[in-house]
Structures are given as structure tokens and as C-alpha cells.
Amino acid sequence: MESFKTVKSIITPLDEVNVDTDQIVPKQFLKLVQKSGFGKFLFFNWRFDEKENPKSDFVLNDSKYDGSNILVTGDNFGCGSSREHAVWALQDYGFAVIIAPSFADIFFSNCFKNGILPISLDQKIVENLQQTTDAIEVNLETQTIKTSSDEIHFEIDSHMKKILLEGLDDISQTLQFEDKITDFEKRSKIPSVL
């Protein structure tokens, strides 16, 4: 995984609550067996009509948000299915930061595995950010968001911060604890399936 760099970009406001992962990537695109190329399916049913023409009233089809790397959205973002395809699509489309009042647990965890920074902020602050038209700067090192008029601090678990900043491979980190895993297995009471 690549290490997380400071992101400076305009924001894309998605003013919706309870956005579920079925909306982020509809099921018809879950049959692919690779991780790449999901950006074109992002919010597919909201972005395109039955003839696959862009819907003019959907925010991602508004050219003023082209090139934006920061999505600012509503409560409980990413609820529903555990599909990591949702994160792959957001990332492939170009989003590196997602800001919302709250996130669903599995989605939140999936973000860190793919180098996306999810930031939870108070509802009021999120609503203000959605109105921002100038570029904002998200600095993970200092845990700050700089807008043209303000500097906002955000919280993040120190372990997750390290994973993003260093672009750590989770599994190779874990395998350093192989002795402990083996010890655990020796004392575990739950038998194998077969």
C-alpha cells in the first residue's frame, strides 16, 4: 500500500445520509475477480440512467467537481454490505479522503486497508465543509484540515494513522507475531472443522 500524502483539493459534497454500499457499487459489478477498474461503477445507479447516460442532477456528473479527491457526505456512510468493492471504487475514482459525521464499521475498516482516510467530524462542521468551494488541505500527520478560513482538528486512532502514513502491509506486520499465534493455537479449545 502506498503511504498517505497530504491531500489538497476541492471537495465533492454528497448530501445524503445512510449511503449504503449497494449504492456505492451496485451488485452487478461484484462479479469481477480483480481489484482494479471499479471507479467507473462508482454510484452507478445514481450516476447513470437506464441507457447509461450521465444524470445531470447527480453531483459526480457536475464538471466543477472534476479532479476532487475529498468526498464530504452524511451520517452512517458505507452502511450495509461488507463489499470492499465500495472502497476500491471510491479510490479508483480518485477519492483519498471521506469526511462524514459517522461511518459504518466494516466500511470504515476497509478504508484503512486501501489507503483511504475516513474522517468523522461533528455534523455542523461537515455541513459547513459541504458549502466550501475553495480547495481544502487534509494533513494526516498533524491531524488538521485547513480551509480558506479555518483550521479543523480531527481525531484518528494512532495505530490506524501509522498504517496510513507508512503504507504498512498489514499481513507482514501480523506475521511477525507468528510465535504468539502458534502459542494461542496450542491452548485453544475450539477443534478444527475437519
Next chain:
Amino acid sequence: MGKTLFEKLWASHIVVEKQDAPSLIYVDRHLVHEVTSPQAFDGLRINNRKVRRPDLTIATMDHNVPTNDRSLPILDQTSAIQIQTLEKNCKDFGIKLFDINSPNQGIVHVIGPQLGITLPGSTIVCGDSHTSTHGAFGALAFGIGTSDVEHVLASQTLWLEKPKSFEIRVEGKRKNPHAVTAKDIVLSIIKNIGTGGGTGTVIEYCGEGITDLSMEQRMTICNMSIEAGARAGLVAPDEKTFDYLRGREYTPKNYESLVDSWRDELKTDGDAKFEKQFILHIDDIVPQVSWGTNPGMTCDVTELVPSPDEFSKGDLNQKKGAQKALDYMDLKPGTPIVDIQIDRVFIGSCTNARLEDLIEASKVIRGQKVSSTVKAMVVPGSQMVKKQAEDIGLDKIFIDANFEWREAGCSMCLGMNPDILSPGERCASTSNRNFEGRQGTGGRTHLVSPVMAAAAAIKGHFVDVREWDLN
């Protein structure tokens, strides 16, 4: 101070614990299916890693399998490739697979308990959010993404932040337990606490309203924990739990000695404290029907479709969401739920496609016919459920009523296989999610119990199934 059941399960699975950081948690059972695993196996190959414990890993194909004649080839090439990929991955990495022709094939959350793979006191993960189902057995069971699937395959562990513990106490007794079901209890809970009400928590369901339930009904409740945003749902195991798992194909040989230890250990201590609590009284609850596009948008069958103002109680974001949902669902506030006409009925999914669900639904339709305006189908949760149902003649009852009787799979719950709604079609569904387009682009889903779905199939619109004789 005492510990909750969740805290005990957590403590007994810690491999590495660090200050102010996630813990490394051991996984006792890893269930794998075709949709969320191919990229994980690819990751293992790229890094030249093997599966650490193939003997704790079980695979099946459920999400995209066709539910019509299994002797026919799979016409959808991308589905066929995904299924072949799972076959190859299981072969290459030495994982036991219940393939499309196995008598044990079925929805992963139906077959786990049925085969005795799900065990109390264990940790269970799967790349599927409805893994919470297995919590009905007193297991800590939750859904994970594909990166974590790869992590578990490689290490049999996961880094996890400890969730908070949330007690949901279900008090009282249902007056008509055939008509007011476990599905109605869990929809009532979600309606009350909201789709984010359980975020960051593991729910323990307790109280008389839960202990009264059968194992299959408890699975329905735990299954939908994720629809309240919870990581997992749990029910403390009791004799019903132990009886259910006794003598199944993969039940461990030393099962009775395990049961002896579980009986003492797997319960919340009397002086334990939960970090959150909610109490639901079920004496007077009635059948539930969802009207919107998330499971929290649910009301009593006796009610009218709410207006955005009534639903949102002053929250502007919720109000906007409700208006959008009503537009999508093509419903007007003030419409009686029982006046909503339906086009399709789906009895299936990991929520409500077990034998008891099919038995209860069959009581509603026995000797009746599906309305001429409705197309209805039953998709048993597993091939074993299908066979058990056929052994007691349920298939005949459904087929005589003009239901389609299908092979096992996830089917129209998420419409990854050919079983989908057409744009604008309205479905009474026993599944778990009524998200936009979930059952087919433009399709409209109303979540209900199996008996409510069956009654709607007969009448062509929702009805209060309490008015029917179901004994």
C-alpha cells in the same frame, strides 16, 4: 465487576494486546464464498503465502449461483468465472468446498449452523456482513472486507478495535407467535434504534422474548444486527443451542465436554455492565412492513405510510432521506400499508429461508393460490433445507399454490444471479435489505416475515396475517 458474554468471547481470543491499539484476535472459523474472496486469494499468490489453517476454513458458492435447474450450464459468463475461480482457489489452497452440486451447498450462514461448523464460544468471520447470524449460538461472528479475508487466510487472525457492548432486552410475550415473528421483533428494534443505532457495538439480545425463541428464530434476529449497524449480535447459548448442534455432520467429537464448559462460561455475569442498553416490550407488537429504502424505515402493518415529517421527527437530513425513499418507492404518505399492491414475493435469504420459515409460510398458503397479479418464489436457504422441506411435502404445498420452488442460494436477496426485479416492480421480501436497487435496478423492496410474504402473495397486497388461522 463481572463480564458480559461479549467481553468473555473477546478476552478468550486475544493473541496480542497493546495499549491504545487494536488487538490481534484469533479466528476459529472462516467461511468463504465466491464474491468477496478472489482478490484475497490473488493477494496470497502475489506474496507467496499459504492458507495458515485450511482445517478452520470452509467454502461454498451462494451469492451468484442460479436457482433454476442445476444440471444446466451457468449462462452468465462472469458468474461462471467467479464460481470456477473459487473452485480453483479451494483446490490450490487445500480448502474444503461445498460446490454447486454438493448436498451441503447453500447460503453460507445457513449451512454453518446446519453442519455443526458454527460453535458457541468461537469466533467466526466471513466476507459477508450477515455473518452476524452465527451469533445466535453464542459465537462472536462478524462480516469483514476482502483485505481482512486475505489477512485471516494468511494468519488466522484479525486486528480489531474492541467494540462496545450493547444490551437489547426483549421483554414480554407475543400474543400470536405464528403471526408476529422473530422478523417483526428485529424490524421493531431497528425501527426504534435506527440503522446506525448499533454502530461500534456488539449487541447481546436477552430477555424472555429471546430465550423463548427457537434457534432458527434467534438466527433471524442476529442476522439483522448489521442492519442496525452493529458489528455482531449475540444470544447466550442454552440447552436449545446445544441440542440444535448435537449430532450434525461436523459437530466435534468431544462436543459433550465442550458443552459442559460452555454451560458455565458463556453467559453475561449478573453484575456485568453494558455500555449501552435498549428495551423492547413485545406484548403488543404487530407484523412489520418496511416502506422505505433502509430497514429502519419500517412501520406496523396496521399503520399508514408516514410523511417525511412524521418519520424524521424534526431531523432535516432524515426528512430528506425519507422523501427520497418515498419517491423511489412510489408511495404517498397516508396510504394504508394494507392497500399497497405487490407484483412479486420472495421467500428466501440468510434471514428467513430455514425450515421453520418455510413451514410457517406453508401454513398460510395451504390450499390457496397465489394472486393472479403476483409472481412468487421460494428459494430454500440450503440444499439441506430444500431436502428436509421436500421430505415433509412443503414443496407440493408451495407448487400447488403456484409458487416457484427453487434450488438454494442468496438469489433475489441481492440479485447477483438471474433472480431480479424489473424496474418498478414491487416485492414483498423476507430478506434483510430494502436498499434502492438491491433486488434489481429500479425494483422496490418491502421487508416482511415469511408469513406476511406468503399472505401478501395470496391477496396481492399486504394483509395483517394475525387475522389468519395459522395454528
